Amino acid sequence: MPYPVVHIMFFVFCIFLPGLYGFMQSALGGGVSRRDWWHFLLLLMVGAFCSLLPDIPAVWNYFLYDNLEHGMAGPIPTHSLVFGTVAFCGAFIVGLLAYRHRDRALALGMFAETAFLSHLLLDDIAEGGLTYLYPLHNEPMSLFSYVNVEFSGVNFLYYNLAGIVSVFFIFCVLLMSLMSLHYLGFGFRYHPLQNGSGTNSGHSSVRSRCVSRGIQTSDANAVENIR
Incomplete structure (x- = not known):
């Protein structure tokens, strides 16, 4: 598996890049306040934590059992879309406490989910197979294995459709990130949050x-x- 610092760098420089660029541009121009910095750090910490969430079981396994096993949290595979609901729900609760605004909390939850999915994508590249669809499909599968296939007269349509689905999944992850960041004010130009009143x-x-x-x-x- 990639080291934790690699997962965090992948999240910051790939998933969080539009927000990072827009905020730093405004910060260098002196257009951000202390509250804006708090808002920025909240997103950065939530995203960084969720980008490491699938490997969190390694922490307690190290202290309790002296190993770094991290593939399961009880009966549930941590590298699955089902376990990703933990990232969404946890960030949603944090968003409610921080913003006291349901839609912003939902946007933070969506952003946390994209950070979680960025971990799965990077592990998929490194390891070549994850149980994305648990419990519907318990066998490991790799999105990227379908993209790199040779031309063949057998199952030509199947492999092309599988490759398109793989690319579309990556597109959806990036789109979710852009939409949630934009709603929270972190587009290519930073817009401070406004109170409703x-x-x-x-x-x-x-x-x-x-x-x-x-x-x-x-x-x-x-x-x-x-x-």
């Missing part, structure tokens, strides 16, 4: 965007007055 939050958002674009504070105040 106040115009002050809207004004601070305008100010942050103005500062990130190099507009002076006085001009930002003028924009707020126009609003």
Whole structure:
């Protein structure tokens, strides 16, 4: 299996890349507050933890049984879509506590799920087979084995469809990441979260965007007055 640092790097630089780019761009322009940094660190910590979640059983197995077995959590394979619900539900609860907003909590849960799936994809590349579809299908399967096939007159349509499904699964993981990051304000340009009740939050958002674009504070105040 890849080392934990590899899973975290894959998550940060592949799954979280749009949010990282947009936030760092705004931060270098001085357009983020302490609350924005807290928001950024929350997503980073939730995503990093969920990108390691399938290997978490190795921790207690090391202390209790002196081994690094991590494939099972009781009767459930940790490298399966079913176990991914733990990442979604856990992040959803964290989102409710942090944001007190159901839709934002759902977005955080979706983001955590993409971090979990990034772990499965990387392990699939390294090991060549995971029990994705447990309990419907208990045999290991690899998404990438179907992509790299030679031309053959036998089952030509089957292998092409399997390859398309494999690529579509990877596309869905990336799309889920982009959608959840965008809803939480972490697109290619960072947009601070706004409270549902106040115009002050809207004004601070305008100010942050103005500062990130190099507009002076006085001009930002003028924009707020126009609003």
